[in-house]
Amino acid sequence: MPKGPQAFKGRDLTRAIKATIAAGVSVARAEIEPRTGKIVVVFGDPKTNGGAVSNGNPWDEVLK
Secondary structure (H helix, E strand, C coil): CCCCCCCCCHHHHHHHHHHHHHCCCCEEEEEEECCCCEEEEEECCHHHHHHCCCCCCCHHHHCC
């Protein structure tokens, strides 16, 4: 049973991230609402989780 047309395409996300980087802003993460296709780009340093408080991932140190 088909789910209907896609709300977003991968190239839409790529364009949003490339535009953010071209503007000189670092990207911490991108969020997508699958039903509506809304793309949210969160600014900030990915190492600090976009400014959010985090205990970190113990594997971050192992993989360095």
